[in-house]
Amino acid sequence: MNKIIITVLGKDRPGIIASVSKSLYQMDCNLQNVNQMILQNQFAGFFIVDHPADLAIDNIHHQLEKDLEGQNLKIHADVVENKANGNNKVNEEIFLFTTIGPDQKGLVARFTEIIASYNVNVTNLTAIFKGGDEPTANIMSYQIAITSDTDQAGLFQSLRQKAAELGLDISIQHKNIFETINKI
C-alpha cells in the first residue's frame, strides 16, 4: 500500500465526507487519518489514505473528481513522504503564544515572519473571537515547536517586542499548562 493525502475544499453542506469516503472505498483505498475543519461556511477536509499499488494517484484524483462532480468542490491529491523525510521531533517542545488586542492587517504575517526567522515551525494557528463587538477581544493563538537548537530566549523576546509595538497583550506558555488545566 502507498500513502497519499487528499484535500477537499468547498462550501460546507451535509454529505461531503460521505461522498469522499464512499468514492475512496469503491477504489479499495483505506482511510488512515481524517481531519476536517469549518471556517465560517467553508469546509476543508484532509484524508490520508492507503491505496492499492496498481492504482495511480492521478487515477484516484480523476475518479474522485468524477464521483464528486457537481458539488463544486476543489480536490487535491499528493504523495505523503515517509516519516524519515519529515520533521525531526526529537526534543521538540510545544509552546503556545497568544496575542490579545485590536484586530489589524498583517498581524499573522508579522509574527510568523519572526518565528520563521528563528527556523521554528508553527504547528497550529487559531484565530479566536470572544464574541461581541469588543475590538480587544481578538485573540490569535500560535502553537510553535521549539527544539534544543532554537534560540528560545531570543525568539520570545522578539515576539514580546513586536507585540508591544503593535499594542497587543502577549502570553507565551508551554502547552503542558493548558493540558494540565483542561485535560483531566
Place this chain on the structure above:
Amino acid sequence: MFNSQEIISTIEMVKNEHLDVRAVTLGISLFDCISHDLDVFKNNIRSKIIKNASNLVSMCDAVGEKYGISVVNKRISISPVALVGAPFSASQMVEIALTLNDIAREVNIDFLGGFSALVEKGIANGDRALIEALPEALARTQRICASVNVASTRSGINMDAVLDISRAIKKAAALSAADDGLACAKLCVFANIPQDMPFMAGAYLGVGEADAVINVGVSGPGVVKKAIERGLENSPGLGLGEIAEIIKNTACKVTRVGELIGREVAKNLNIRFGVVDLSLAPTPTVGDSIGEIFQTLGLTSIGVPGSTAALAMLNDAVKKGGAFASSHVGGLSGAFIPVSEDLNIAEAAAGGYLTIEKLEAMTCVCSVGLDMVPVPGDISEETLAGIIVDEMAIGMINNKTTATRIIPVPGKKAGDKVSFGGLLGEAAIMNVPHATNRDTFLTRGGRIPAPIHSLKN
C-alpha cells in the same frame, strides 16, 4: 490541540484571576549538621542550606516563565531548630537565628521556617532554650519564621507551653513595638502541626521527611471566585451542591498547576517532590481574597450568620478537588482566613461584621486558625493564653490542625489601624472582650489530657 475556550480560560485564570503558585518551599533536613560546637553547627547548616538552595529561586523563576505561571514565593523549611540545636542555650539560639537570617538573604529567600519546637507533651532543654530565644530571635531577624506545636490529638495540650509562648509573644511584640509588633507575625502556635507544610510562618521540615524535599503551596481564591461568578451568571438559580461542584472542579485545576510546576522544579533540582498543599491563600490584593468569595456566594460579608457553613462548604470542596488532582496532598490543604493578609476580611473585621469570637467559630471548619489577628497591646498574657488554648482545643478535639498567629500591637487599642507591609497586609485591631483579665485557669499549668478518641491503638 486546544479549543478556543480552553485557551481563553487558561489565559484568563493567569492574567485576570491571579492564578499563581503561592509557594515553592524547599525542605532541608539539618540532622546531619548537629554538633555540640556552635561554630561548627553554624558552618554545617550554612553549607547544607546553600548547597541545596543556591539555585532554588532561579529555577522557580525559569519554570514559572516556561508555563507563564509565577511562583510568588520561594522559601526554605528546615528541621526544628529546637531538635537540631538541642545542646545550645537561649543566647546561642539567637545566634543561630541570625545565621539563618544571613543564609536566607544569601540565597535570596524572603522567609525561612523551622525555628521551631514540638512541645505538645513536654518541654526538653532545646525547646526551652528556643522558646526563651524567640522574642529576640524574631525581633532581630527579618526572614526567620518560627512555630511551636503545643497540642495534639494524641498528646493533649501542654498548658505550660501555652503560657510560655504567650509570654514570648508579648515580649516579641514589645521588642518590635516600633513596627507594631511585627515579630509576632512570624510566629505560629499549633495544634497537630503538619510536617510538610509549605506555607509560612508555620513551615518546618518534619523528622520523618527526606534529606531534601520540594513542597508546593497552591492558591487561587480569585480563580474560585470567578468560577462561581461565571456559574451564577449562566445559571442564577444554582443550588449549593452545584456551587460546591464548581469549587471542587476549580480546586482540581489549580492543584494540577501546582503539582506540574513543583514536580518540574524538583526534577530540575534533582530533589524529591513531596506534597501539594492545596490551600486557598489570599493576599491583600483586590480579587485575590477569600472574603470576596463569601460575598459572591451571597453573604453580606464574611462573619455574618451563614459564614461558618459557607466556609465549611468551601474548605471541603477545595480538599475534594485537590485530592482528586494529586495523590500527594499534604500540609494544611483548605481555606485560610488570615485577617490582615486578606483585604476583604480585614474590612469585615473593621466594619464590625467579623468578631474574634466568630472568627474562632469559623476556624472549626477551615484549615488553619486565628491567623494574622492584631489585638490590643495591653492584652494580658493570661487572656492571650486563653485565646491560644481555645484554638488548640478545637484542633485537639476535632483531630485537625489549628494555629494562632496573634499580634498584640503595643500602645494601640481596638479599632486602631496597623500595617505590617507587603503580603502581611494591614487591618484594624480586633476587639478582644475582657482582654486584661488574669484568670487563674490559664496559669494552673500542666497538661490538658488527650481526648478519648486519641485512644486508637
